Amino acid sequence: MDLGSGIIKFYGSCPGGLMKKLLRENLDQVRKIKSLQTTYAKDALYGCLYACGGDLGIANNFIGAIDSLDELSINNYEKDVSILWPVIYRHAESLKSLKLHSTPEYYDFITVTPAIARRVVAGFPQLTHLTVDISAREAERLFEEATGSSDRGQLRESTTIDELVKMDHLKEIQLAINLDDRSSVFAGENKYDVMGSNSFPNVNVKNTLALARAIFNKFRQSSVQSSLEKVGIRFSRHCFSDRFQYDIVMTTVQVIRDGPDFKTEGDGEWDWNPERVSMGLWDQIVQADSEITRRAD
Structure with missing residues (x-):
């Protein structure tokens, strides 16, 4: 150091x-x-x-x-x-850069709630890079809205993303989403064999990139002045490593503005938590x- x-x-x-x-x-x-x-x-x-x-x-x-x-x-x-x-x-x-998110090894809570997001929007005028948690349920709702699989007439509470899209000076937003073992639109069920090994089904890259594009579009729709250039989504999942030690795996997908279109990155494969x-x-x-x-x- x-x-x-x-x-x-x-x-x-x-x-x-x-x-x-x-x-x-x-x-x-x-x-x-x-x-x-x-x-x-x-x-x-x-x-x-x-x-x-x-x-x-x-x-x-x-x-x-x-x-x-x-x-x-x-x-x-x-x-x-x-x-x-x-x-x-x-x-x-x-x-200029704030990364504040919960570490999901043991806990499943969201550090930046919609109420806190409103304060972030109002209080950080120089911020260009932001990393926060959103819940898997919020991510699923955003995906459903983007793909037309939700009830558009149904009222819903304001979400963290609803607040953050007001930050038209953001250039990059990274979202941390913790998935449990159940099957979802983002990944299949994580199963364990008798030895405790994980099945680690890959993330559904098509759906996760659709989510990232949907978030990108929400920023654009909120403000024509939006400076957003990149949306990254880091999925994490609990697991067990050698000798049944509790651990976490991660994978990231990204959507990057490329002129009028997007470039995408992410293969859906899980990696062990690199921060040691x-x-x-x-x-x-x-x-x-x-x-x-x-x-x-």
């Missing part, structure tokens, strides 16, 4: 001890960070082995100590992030925690 680069990535960790050490010993450099990626978790669990030791205030203080972030990416494990939003809003005028803590970062985290323990003694 090169603090002087202004780019900090904690990957699958929310290292409270290391954050404290950096604030204590390198505050001037922390203040100059421009890009931060971290997990947001109070307690350690599989997928986030190093967390904030029960105190999310450590992560909040670290983010809040930075003068003006350009990019902020948070993989969230906490159902209640109300104490996080005021810290994020400190960077509302400078943020490097050994170098791991050593720094362990060392910082050891120093805190010695200070406490």
Whole structure:
């Protein structure tokens, strides 16, 4: 980790001890960070082995100590992030990229609700890249509307996408959608054999690209001034890896504006979650925690 680069990535960790050490010993450099990626978790669990030791205030203080972030990416494990939003809003005028979504290893909740989306629309004037969750059900409804398979006369509640399409300055939106094991319009049923192995049926690329195009069109219909150039959809699914360890697989499809038409990317095949803590970062985290323990003694 090169603090002087202004780019900090904690990957699958929310290292409270290391954050404290950096604030204590390198505050001037922390203040100059421009890009931060971290997990947001109070307690350690599989997928986030190093967390904030029960105190999310450590992560909040670290983010809040930075003068003006350009990019902020948070993989969230906490159902209640109300104490996080005021810290994020400190960077509302400078943020160009915001990635805030729940990590579905254990939980199935949406970090950015329609109500929060309305605040994002109103409060981040420089934002050009955004990553948020939407529920599988919301994605299915959008697909049904796009393909004419829904009841168009039926009233429905406002969705996250209904709010986000008002951001005509967005250039790229990435949506994180967690699929359960059941069959859906996006993927077949995920089955397990007696040894616990997963069947991993590929994502239906045709339907997922249709969803991405539908979202693209909603932005265009909302504003002729829309700057949107790319819609990406990252599907995830729970699974078990070696020795029945709980894990997650992901696959991404993208629709990219290409003049009056679209380019598409995505093969529908699943890959293991690539975000892991490097050994170098791991050593720094362990060392910082050891120093805190010695200070406490």
